[in-house]
Amino acid sequence: MKKIFAGVGIFLVAGVVTVALLQHFKPQALGKFSRVFGGTAAPEAKVEDFYLLDHRGHAQTLYRQAGSKAMVLISTANGCATVKAAAPKIKALRDKFAAQGVVFWMIDSNPRDDRDSIAKETAQLGLDLPVLEDRAQLVATALGIGQTCDVVCVNPTNWMTFYRGAIDRQLSDQKTKVRGPNNYLENALTKFLAKKTVSPNRTLAKGTPVYLALAKDSNAKPISYTAEVAPVLQKSCVPCHSPGNIGPFAMSSYEKVKSRSDTIREVLLAQRMPPWHADPHYGTFVNERGLSPEQAQTLERWVEQGSPRGDGEDPLAAHPPPPATDWPLGKPDFIVKFPKPQEIAASGVFDYRYIPIRSPIPTNVWLRAAVVKPGNRKVVHHILVLTATQQELSSGKLRQGQGGGINGYFSAYVPGYDAVPFPEGSGKYLAAGTMLIFQVHYTADGKDETDQSEMGLYVSKEKPATELHTRSAFNVRFEIPPGEPNQETEAEYRFTKDAVLYDMSPHMHLRGSWFSFEAVYPDGKKEMLLSVPHYDFKWQHLYRLAQPKRLPAGTRLVCRGAHDNSPLNADNPDPSKTVRFGDQTFNEMFIGYFNYTDAPAAGSVAKTSGGG
Numbered sequence: 001m002k003k004i005f006a007g008v009g010i011f012l013v014a015g016v017v018t019v020a021l022l023q024h025f026k027p028q029a030l031g032k033f034s035r036v037f038g039g040t041a042a043p044e045a046k047v048e049d050f051y052l053l054d055h056r057g058h059a060q061t062l063y064r065q066a067g068s069k070a071m072v073l074i075s076t077a078n079g080c081a082t083v084k085a086a087a088p089k090i091k092a093l094r095d096k097f098a099a100q101g102v103v104f105w106m107i108d109s110n111p112r113d114d115r116d117s118i119a120k121e122t123a124q125l126g127l128d129l130p131v132l133e134d135r136a137q138l139v140a141t142a143l144g145i146g147q148t149c150d151v152v153c154v155n156p157t158n159w160m161t162f163y164r165g166a167i168d169r170q171l172s173d174q175k176t177k178v179r180g181p182n183n184y185l186e187n188a189l190t191k192f193l194a195k196k197t198v199s200p201n202r203t204l205a206k207g208t209p210v211y212l213a214l215a216k217d218s219n220a221k222p223i224s225y226t227a228e229v230a231p232v233l234q235k236s237c238v239p240c241h242s243p244g245n246i247g248p249f250a251m252s253s254y255e256k257v258k259s260r261s262d263t264i265r266e267v268l269l270a271q272r273m274p275p276w277h278a279d280p281h282y283g284t285f286v287n288e289r290g291l292s293p294e295q296a297q298t299l300e301r302w303v304e305q306g307s308p309r310g311d312g313e314d315p316l317a318a319h320p321p322p323p324a325t326d327w328p329l330g331k332p333d334f335i336v337k338f339p340k341p342q343e344i345a346a347s348g349v350f351d352y353r354y355i356p357i358r359s360p361i362p363t364n365v366w367l368r369a370a371v372v373k374p375g376n377r378k379v380v381h382h383i384l385v386l387t388a389t390q391q392e393l394s395s396g397k398l399r400q401g402q403g404g405g406i407n408g409y410f411s412a413y414v415p416g417y418d419a420v421p422f423p424e425g426s427g428k429y430l431a432a433g434t435m436l437i438f439q440v441h442y443t444a445d446g447k448d449e450t451d452q453s454e455m456g457l458y459v460s461k462e463k464p465a466t467e468l469h470t471r472s473a474f475n476v477r478f479e480i481p482p483g484e485p486n487q488e489t490e491a492e493y494r495f496t497k498d499a500v501l502y503d504m505s506p507h508m509h510l511r512g513s514w515f516s517f518e519a520v521y522p523d524g525k526k527e528m529l530l531s532v533p534h535y536d537f538k539w540q541h542l543y544r545l546a547q548p549k550r551l552p553a554g555t556r557l558v559c560r561g562a563h564d565n566s567p568l569n570a571d572n573p574d575p576s577k578t579v580r581f582g583d584q585t586f587n588e589m590f591i592g593y594f595n596y597t598d599a600p601a602a603g604s605v606a607k608t609s610g611g612g
Contacts, residue, residue, distance in 0.1 A: 005289040009219050012608075013260075018551065022330065023597075024428055035085035035450045036077045036282075037464075037534075039452075039554055040064070044048075044159065044282070044446070045161045045164075046158070046159050046160050046161075047062065047142075047143070047152070047154050047159050047160075047161060048142060048159075048266065048269055048270075048383065049061065049062050049063040049159075049269070049270045050062050050138070050139050050142065050267075050269045050270060050271075051271040051272075051534065052107070052132040052133055052134055052139060052271075053115075053132070053133055053279060053281075053533055054105075054131055054132050055115055055118040055119040055122055055130070055132075055133065056119070056130070057115070057281060057282075057531055057533060058130065058514075058533060058578060059534040060105065060130055060132055061270075061513065061534070063155075063159070064161075064568050065156055065157075065345065066156050066568060067101075067158065067566075067567075067568055068101050068102065068103040068143065068156050068189045069100055069101030069102055069156070069157065069190060069193060070097075070101070070102045070103070070104070070125045070153060070154065070155060070156065070162075070192060070193065071102075071103050071153070071154040072093075072094075072097075072102060072103070072104045072105070072151065072152075072153055072154075072189070072281055073105050073106075073107055073151070073152040073153075073154065074086075074104070074105070074106045074107070074149065074150070074151050074152075074167075075106070075108075075109065075140070075141070075145045075147065075148050075150045075207070075210065075436075075468065076106045076107065076108050076109055076111045076131065076148050077109070077113060077148050077208060077438060078108070078110065078117055078118065078121045079112040079121075080148045080149075080207065080208040081208070082126060082148055082149045082171065082206060082207045082208060082525050083125070083149060083207070083208075085171070085234060086149050086171055087125040087126060087127055087169055089167055089168065089171075089605065090106075090127065090129075090167070091126065091127060091128070091129075092348075093167075093174060093185060093189070094129055094184060096186075097189050097193075100193055101391060102189060102193075104129050105129065105130050105131075105132055106127070106129060106130070106131045106132065107131075107132045107134050107139060107140070107143075107145070108131055108132065108133060108134060108141065108209055109134040109135075109137045109140035109145055109210055109212070110211075111135050111137065111211075111293065112167075113133075113135075114133075114135075115133060115281050116178065116374070118131050118133065119131075119249075130609065135293040136291075136294075136296040136297055136300075137212055137297065138268055138269050138296060138297075138300055139269065140210065140212055141212065141300060141304070142269060143231050145210065145211060145212075146209060146210060147207040147208060147210055148207035148208045148210060149166070149167060149171055149206065149207035150164075150165070150205040150207060151163065151164065151165060151166065151185055151201075151204050151225070152204065152229060153162055153185070153188055153189070153192070153388060155192070162188065162192050162198050162201060163184070163185065163188035163189075163192070163198055163201050163202075164203075165184060165200075165202055165203030165204055165205055166184055166185075166203045166204060166205040166206065167183075167184065167185045167205075167223050168183045168184055168186070169182040169184065170182070171206055171207075171464070172184070172203050172204055172205060172206055173203075173204035173205065173206045173420065174206075176203045176204040178200040178202075178203060179192045180199065180200055184200065184203050184236070187200075188201065188435070190260050203371075204382045204591055206485055210422060216549040217297075217534070220368075222305055222306070222308050222310065223302040223305055223309075224310050224312075224501070225302065225308065225309055225310045225314075226255060226297050226311070226312035226313070226314070226315060227312075228302070228523050229257075229299065229302050230254075230314070230315040230316055232295045232298060232299060233251055233257065233316065234293070234316070234319075234321075235288055236274045236290075236291055236295070237251055237273070237274060238251050238316070239321065240274075240275075240323055241470065242320070242321045242324065243323065243324060244323060244324025247322050247438065248348035251316055252316055252317065252320060253314055253316050253317040254314045254316065254317070254604050257307075257316065257318075258307045258309075261303045261307045262303075264299060264303055265300065265303045267297060267471055268291075268296055273380065274289040274290060274291065275289060275416065275536070275539040276288060276289035276290035276300070276508040276539075276541070277359050277532045277533070277534055277535065277536055277539065277541065278290070278530060278531065278532060278541075278543055279532070279533050280533070282337055282476055282528045282529065282530060282531050283528075283529055283543075283546075284531055284544060284545070284546040284547070285544055285545060285546055286544050286545070286546045287418065287420070287541075287542070287543075288384045288545050289494055296342055303358070321612055326373060326421075327373070327456050328369065328371075328418075328419045328603055329371060329419055329420075329421060329458060330458075331367055331456075331546075332456030332457055332458055333457055333459040334360045334361055334456070334457040334459070335360075335454055335455070335456055335457070335460055336357050336359070336360060336436055336455045337357075337452060337453075337454045338357070338375070338438070338453055338454070339355075339357065340452070341451065342355075342440070342442070342451045342452065343448070343449075343450055343469055344376075344379045344442045344444065344448070344449045344450065344451060345444060345448060345577075346374040346444055346446055346447045346448050346449075347444045347446070349442055349444075349584060350441075350442045350444070351442070351580065352439055352440065352441055352549060352583055353439075353440045353442070354437055354439055354440075355437070355438040355440060356393055356435050356436070356437045356438075357435070357436050357437075358390075358392050358433065358434075358435055358436070359430055359431075359432065359433065359434045359435075359436055359457075360457075361430060361432065361459070362432055363431075363432050363459065364429070364430070364431050364432050364581075365430050365460070366378070366427040366428070366429055366456075366459070366460040366462075366463055366464055367422070367428045367429075367430055367457055367458060367459060367460060368409060368421055368422055368426055368427055368458045368459070368464075369419075369420070369421040369422055369456075369457075369458040370385070370411035370455060370456070370457055370458070371411065371419040371455065371456045371458075372385060372411050372412060372413035372453065372455045373413070373419075373453060373454045373455070373456065374413055374452075374453050375451045375452040375454065376449055376450065376452075376453075378449060378452040379442050379444070379449045379451055379474040380413070380440065380442065380451055380453060381415075381440075381441040381442060381443045381585065382412070382413060382414045382440075382441050383412065383413045383438055383439065383440050383453060384405035384411075384412050384438075384439040384612065385409060385410045385411040385436055385437070385438055385439070385455060386405055386409060386410060386436075386437045386439060387410045387430075387435065387436060387437070388434070388435045388436050388437060388611035389433075389434065389435065390433065390435055391561070392435075393435045393437070406414075406472065406474050406591060407471060407472050407474060408469070408470045408471045408472055408593070409470055409593075410428065410436070410470070411455060413453075414507070414540040415537070415538050415539065415540055415543055416536075416538060416539035416540045417505075417540055417541070417542060418541075418542065420457070420542065420544070422464075422468050422595075423468065423503075423544075423548070423595070423597075425464055425466060426464050426465070426466050426468040426502070426597050427460045427463075427464035427467065427468060428468050429467055430584075432459045438455075440453070440454070441583070443585070449605070465498075465567070465600060466597035466598060466600060467597060467598070468502075468595055468596075468597055469507070469592070469595070469596055469597065470591065470594070470595050471493060471591055471596070472493065472591050472593045472594065473491040473492050473493040473557055473558070473592045473594075473595060474491050474560045474589075474590060474591040474592070475489050475491040475581075476581040476590075477581070478563075478580070478581065478588070478590060479578060479579070479580055480511065480563045480565045480578065480579040480580070480588060481547060481565065481568050482514065482565065482575060482576050482578055483565060483567070483575050484562050484564075484565045484566065484575060485513075485562075485565070485566040485568065485569075485578070486513065486562045486564065487562055487564075487565065488560065488561070488562045489560070489561055489562065489563070489590045490558065490560050490588060491522075491558075491559045491591075491592060492556050492557060492558045493557045493592075494554070494555070494572055495551055495552075495553055495554065495555050495556075495557070495596075496553060496554075497553050497598050497599070498550070498551070498552055498553050498598065498599035499550075499551045499555070499585055499596045499598060499599055500548045500549070500550050500551070500596060500597050500598075500600075501545065501548060501549040501550075501551055501557075501593065501594060501595075501596045502544060502548050502594075502595045502597070503542050503543055503544035503545060503595050504517045504529065504530050504542075504543050504545075504592065504593070504594045504597060505534055505540065505541065505542045505543065505592075505593040505594070506530075506535060506538065506540070506559070506561065506591075506592055506593075507540060507589055507590075507591040507592070507593060508535055508563065508588060508589055508590060508591075508602075509537055509585050509587065509588050509589055510537050510569075510571040510572060510573060510585060510586070511563040511564055511565050511569060511571075511572055511579060511588055512533060512537055512561070512563060512564075512588075513532050513534075513535060513561070513562045513563055513564040513569075513608055514531075514535055514537040514562055515531075515532045515535050515556075515559065515560070515561035515592065516528060516530060516531045516532065516535065516559065516560050516561065517529045517530040517531075517557060517559055517592055517594070518557075518558045518559075518560070519549070519551060519555055519556075519557060519558075520556040520557075520558055521551075521552065521554075521555050522554035523557060524551060529545075529549060529557075535561070537571065550599055551596075551599075559590075559592035561590060563579070563588055563590075565577075573585070573586040574586070
């Protein structure tokens with residue numbers, strides 16, 4: 001990822017190009033904007049993709065705005081007098097150009113401003129446009145933002161900047177000396193939309209300095225790979241990026257990590273890695289993978305400094321993770337395996353297969369875990385394990401009685417799902433002779449394949465305090481029109497007894513956009529328990545609460561979400577089709593799974609145990 005316009009202002013004084021270095025920024029960035037055409041600096045900077053949440057908790061991804069005519073990014077911070085003066089102008093410009101396809105975002109990179117304070121300030125200023133939280137300052141660093149009211153205009157056809165600087169002459173730095181109209185931003189947008197040369201395309205903004213933690217001078221203390229970088233990688237990256245695990249390369253040494261420095265910076269900015277999609281504003285989860293703003297800054301600063309090795313042993317090489325095992329929770333007490341290999345053709349669309357297997361345990365037992373292990377990950381899309389008696393199986397009522405897994409399951413494997421034990425103090429009951437029905441969804445990979453998946457059963461030595469139930473709130477009656485970018489759907493589950501909620505897991509397919517779980521208590525009070533602003537079908541997490549949530553009888557667990565059936569959804573199989581509920585990946589689903597127990601006596605809630 002290229003460093004973008006690192007605080008360099010280029011302007012004219014008496015026909016001579018003069019370079020002004022703004023506070024906080026490095027002189028080596030000058031060369032990136034040195035070309036001059038017709039007396040003005042030609043925009044040369046490409047803005048790389050980034051992902052941030054706005055003050056409403058909505059996901060905003062730059063490259064998903066490819067359908068807009070222009071993007072206007074304006075830096076801001078709470079309490080800034082310049083922003084207060086600029087607010088009416090920003091709103092007026094947004095109102096004028098919105099109908100022409102111009103999208104306005106504001107970006108708050110002040111680490112002291114949290115979402116609640118940003119939302120309050122935005123309302124007080126009368127602004128109704130997204131204000132993006134950049135508390136890790138990765139976007140500010142990439143864009144070279146060092147003060148408020150700095151404007152970056154971007155062409156969505158190639159993501160190149162076409163104007164940088166002040167909103168107008170009144171809000172510009174006194175060093176700006178350009179001829180022409182006073183309304184710089186309005187002029188730039190008008191000319192750009194008319195496909196005319198934008199001039200002036202560089203001015204200097206006047207605003208409040210934003211302290212940038214990443215903008216260190218050449219004498220700054222280097223980030224320690226041994227003490228600072230490696231521990232972050234070991235916690236959040238190495239569990240996947242190690243031999244035998246899902247990561248495409250192993251972070252096994254300093255040299256391996258340094259060779260991927262540009263990739264690390266890119267995925268940090270777009271927040272693609274580590275894969276964790278819960279909004280940190282709501283809830284705390286024991287299996288959280290995401291980076292804190294400070295950890296993200298540490299990695300970014302280290303890459304910016306050239307990824308120095310420093311002194312000391314290499315923690316990644318000296319302390320490699322344990323080798324990947326077939327059973328992360330240890331050897332199961334019993335293993336249930338498909339009676340014979342399943343054959344999967346090289347091409348085609350396959351109906352779900354239902355493979356019944358009698359429980360291998362001769363007695364009634366309580367389980368502390370039940371882990372599904374796919375035999376061939378190349379073709380196993382997902383596996384749900386349902387339970388039934390032999391009589392229920394013989395009657396053909398499996399789909400009707402069990403809902404085909406829609407309203408719950410005994411155990412499961414889906415992409416991104418970690419093998420975890422049941423919450424401490426809870427378990428699932430398995431009666432002798434129970435039929436375990438494996439619902440298997442296979443997808444073709446271009447050649448003939450076979451699969452013989454398994455499930456490991458871990459017997460609890462003692463009867464648990466409470467029985468764990470897996471249920472869901474689901475909706476099968478939705479319809480998504482062709483091209484619709486945000487078709488919302490809702491479902492709910494009502495608890496008839498006092499309950500304790502342990503974890504949640506949204507499920508949609510390739511058009512899934514966002515998903516949330518909200519508790520609506522009997523007295524009408526509402527509490528957001530989980531928000532997934534950017535749902536990713538490839539990573540279907542189980543979000544396990546750090547503190548289990550006690551829910552009184554009558555509480556409704558309301559799931560809301562949306563599907564994106566637009567062409568801008570890169571995963572969309574066909575944006576021209578109307579989409580409804582269905583089993584196949586090119587159909588859609590809307591299911592909010594969750595695990596709970598009936599509530600014990602007050603004060604004796606079972607603990608959660610981490611996973612992943």
